[in-house]
Structure formats: structure tokens, C-alpha cells
Amino acid sequence: MKFSYVNPTQIHFGQGQIETIATSIPKDKKVLVIYGGGSIKKNGVYDQVCDALKEHTWTEFSGVEANPTVETLDKAVVIAKEQAIDYILAVGGGSVIDGAKYVAAAAKYDGDGWDILIGKHQVTDAIPLGAILTLPATGSESNSGSVITQKSTQTKLPFMSPAVQPKFAVLDPDSMKTLPERQLVNGIVDAWVHVCEQYLTLPTGAMVQDGYAEALLKNLLKLAEQYGERDNNEWRSNLMWTANQALNGLIGSGVTHDWATHMIGHELTALYNVDHARSLSIIQPSLLRNQIATKRAKLEQLGSNVFGLAASSDLAERTIVEIENFYRSVQLPTELTEHGDDKAAAIDTIIKQLETHGMVALGENQAITLEVSRQILEDAVK
Structure with missing residues (x-):
């Protein structure tokens, strides 16, 4: 560090x-x-x-x-x-x-x-x-x-x-108190992906950053489970403080960052007006599967320490499924559905925008090229 x-x-x-x-x-x-x-x-x-x-x-x-x-x-x-x-x-x-x-x-x-x-x-x-x-x-x-x-x-x-x-x-x-439910669940998922972009990368041995990130992720899981209690001050306070801590710079200090999910998701929002959090829940699962070789260790760590999954050879794969289940539990999409009827044309448009904006080498290893982004989007299509 x-x-x-x-x-x-x-x-x-x-x-x-x-x-x-x-x-x-x-x-x-x-x-x-x-x-x-x-x-x-x-x-x-x-x-x-x-x-x-x-x-x-x-x-x-x-x-x-x-x-x-x-x-x-x-x-x-x-x-x-x-x-x-x-x-x-x-x-x-x-x-x-x-x-x-x-x-x-x-x-x-x-x-x-x-x-x-x-x-x-x-x-x-x-x-x-x-x-x-x-x-x-x-x-x-x-x-x-x-x-x-x-x-x-x-x-x-x-x-x-x-x-x-x-x-x-x-x-x-x-x-x-008067926020629509859509905005509340968006906030939960937005904060979750913010943590992931700083945590689901490479092992760094940063015990404080990893431990704090895992605590925040467990908070968000618990808040989603307790969503029926969202009208009390304790629930609101914990979401407000957790979301703040997810991106105030602390858990990202001295560790590798990703942010590819955000960069691809931004194009969905700009082109098709998809809610920011929903763009993230759509892109992240297929991106994690695409990059599983380099993210396997941290996915296994998340699966064990946050979801409480038992060790196995497919722990990383099962962790991605748990992330998808988490998104679905708060009614957020995990597939590319909000982009019109012509899926191939939509993906072509997104890739063109990524190229225009210089987003041609994304991720913690700069390994997500335009070709890889295209594969991620195709895998995300329902």
C-alpha cells in the first residue's frame, strides 16, 4: 500500500x-x-x-x-x-x-x-x-x-x-422520507457497485480496506433484506451512512480500482436513459463472468466473507449468481432489456460511443478492449 x-x-x-x-x-x-x-x-x-x-x-x-x-x-x-x-x-x-x-x-x-x-x-x-x-x-x-x-x-x-x-x-x-421506492433501491445497488469497483479487483493484502469494504457490502445486503423496515430512522440512517462511506475515498486508498462497469453503464444511461443503478446491475454480472480469471480470488473472498458461501472449486461462479440474486431481490434487472428492440444495433451504438469517448482499455488491467466490451454486452442481452 x-x-x-x-x-x-x-x-x-x-x-x-x-x-x-x-x-x-x-x-x-x-x-x-x-x-x-x-x-x-x-x-x-x-x-x-x-x-x-x-x-x-x-x-x-x-x-x-x-x-x-x-x-x-x-x-x-x-x-x-x-x-x-x-x-x-x-x-x-x-x-x-x-x-x-x-x-x-x-x-x-x-x-x-x-x-x-x-x-x-x-x-x-x-x-x-x-x-x-x-x-x-x-x-x-x-x-x-x-x-x-x-x-x-x-x-x-x-x-x-x-x-x-x-x-x-x-x-x-x-x-x-418521501423518496420513491425506485430511488431507494437504486441507492442500495449504486452503493454496492461503488464498493465492488474498489474491492473486486486484485488481492492487495489491504486488510483495513478489504474488511471495511466487506462490512459495507454486508450492510447493504442486510438493508435489502430489511427493506420492509425502510420507514424507520435506523434503516434510513444506515443506508445514508453506508452509501457515503462507499465512495468517500477511504476503501479505495492504496488498492487497485476497476470502474469498467460504470464506464459501460454510463453509455446505457446517456443513450437510453436507463437509471444509473440499473445500468450497473445490467452490466456487472456479465463483466464479472468475462473477467473471472483475474477476479477469481477476490470473488471467492467476497463469496466467503460477505455471502457466507462454503469453499468450492466454483465459489467465484456461485458468488456472481448471489450478486444477481441480490439485484433481483430488489427488482433491478440483470440483463440488457431497456435498450429498444434491435439488440444488435443497440450494442453497435454503445460500442461506437465507447470508442468516441476513448473507453477502449477499461478495467484494473486495462484488458477490457472494445471487443471485450462487445462480448460483455452480448452476454448481458436477455
Whole structure:
């Protein structure tokens, strides 16, 4: 292991913690509150934000999509520049927070904000931002990553910069009370695959990272089993904190990462509007089977330590079946079904987009070429 690790985001966790933004954001800062479709006005979160910011000067921008588009976010960038915004407060799930990160960075750049996503502009400066999490899934509230879509070209790309790491994040489980069931189960699976992308790679002997990753995976299995209890504070709190810890940088420190499932899944989302978590549950099983030779040791470790499976020569294969069963238990698909009737044409389109976006050598060994990605997609077809 060799790594440098720090997570500077201050977490305010628990019921009633939205009030902490009153002191977390300096009162002399002009604030832009960014949120999504307006659900925060139905669950009481918006009213709490208004109350907490009553001594601040602030304005708002709404309408950030479930997969935030640059076309929408650039409108917020204009506001941030014209009104000399000093601080951004993202109120929502990972998409809103990702979008706010883009706005924070693009507002400090004179060129086309999309330059950030294609690597033409490296982000070194951004408007400070904080986050109020309402949908646990991505961990975006305390990491430096963001994923943005360009609707006009059906392109979904990530960027990372310490400059857009939230200064603070409020995690109040009460904000989850009115979430649709589809979003809750998406959050469980999204967090699961985030852990897998940092764990299901190569043996590294990193006992803390492996052990913590396994604890998080067992949490998610238990939360899925206890889904009928989702209306109590304990269940909501544990999902919110588990999803946060899945991608706050700790379990990924000093270990090999994969992220191929995400890169292929992003194309499904951009092209066919498949929910992010569902794109992951569709791609991951066939990807694991395709890469089983190099992932066998960690799959066996997961099967034994998380699913409690007995040792056998086919332990890795049985572990993949258990992962599929887990996805199906929360009604998420494990096969490519949400992409139209012409499956061959859909796969051709996805492969073309992967090539356009430079995703031609994916995975921890850079062994997932376009040809391998095609095989993974064909294996995922129902």
C-alpha cells in the first residue's frame, strides 16, 4: 500500500442537522441554492433551508435532471457569474451535487464549461460549495468527483478535482422520507457497485480496506433484506451512512480500482436513459463472468466473507449468481432489456460511443478492449 488520504468534507449527520448550514456558510457570502425537480418543497427540506439561510443573501436555481445535463447547468453558470455568487449549496441527490460541482468549476472558467469534461480545462479553482443530501447513493456529497451529460451528443463523462470537494455535507435521514421506492433501491445497488469497483479487483493484502469494504457490502445486503423496515430512522440512517462511506475515498486508498462497469453503464444511461443503478446491475454480472480469471480470488473472498458461501472449486461462479440474486431481490434487472428492440444495433451504438469517448482499455488491467466490451454486452442481452 502506498497512498495519501484526506477527506476535508465536514459531515453533519442526523435528524435536524439542516439548521447547521446557518453557520457552515459564512453570512457574508452570496449563496446560490441548486436543486432538482422540486421534491424538496414537498418534504420540508426547502423550508428548512429557507429558515437556515434567513440571514444570508441567496438565490436559487432548480430543474437539475436525474442525469444532470450541461445544457441545463450552463444556465446556472450564467447566474453564478452575473450575480457574483460566492457559495453554492446543492440540495438533492448525487445528480444535483454533481451538477453543482460543475457549476462551481465552470463559473471560474471563461471558456466552454464542457472543456472540463473532455479534459481541455483542468479545474484548479471553483466556487466553494456545500451539500444537503436527500438521496443516498453516490457519495458525491463528500468526494471530488462529478459525472455530467451532454444531451446534444448523448455523452456522459466524469471529472475530478479537489477544488469541487464539498466543504460540508448535511446527511439528515428524515430527508429520505418521501423518496420513491425506485430511488431507494437504486441507492442500495449504486452503493454496492461503488464498493465492488474498489474491492473486486486484485488481492492487495489491504486488510483495513478489504474488511471495511466487506462490512459495507454486508450492510447493504442486510438493508435489502430489511427493506420492509425502510420507514424507520435506523434503516434510513444506515443506508445514508453506508452509501457515503462507499465512495468517500477511504476503501479505495492504496488498492487497485476497476470502474469498467460504470464506464459501460454510463453509455446505457446517456443513450437510453436507463437509471444509473440499473445500468450497473445490467452490466456487472456479465463483466464479472468475462473477467473471472483475474477476479477469481477476490470473488471467492467476497463469496466467503460477505455471502457466507462454503469453499468450492466454483465459489467465484456461485458468488456472481448471489450478486444477481441480490439485484433481483430488489427488482433491478440483470440483463440488457431497456435498450429498444434491435439488440444488435443497440450494442453497435454503445460500442461506437465507447470508442468516441476513448473507453477502449477499461478495467484494473486495462484488458477490457472494445471487443471485450462487445462480448460483455452480448452476454448481458436477455
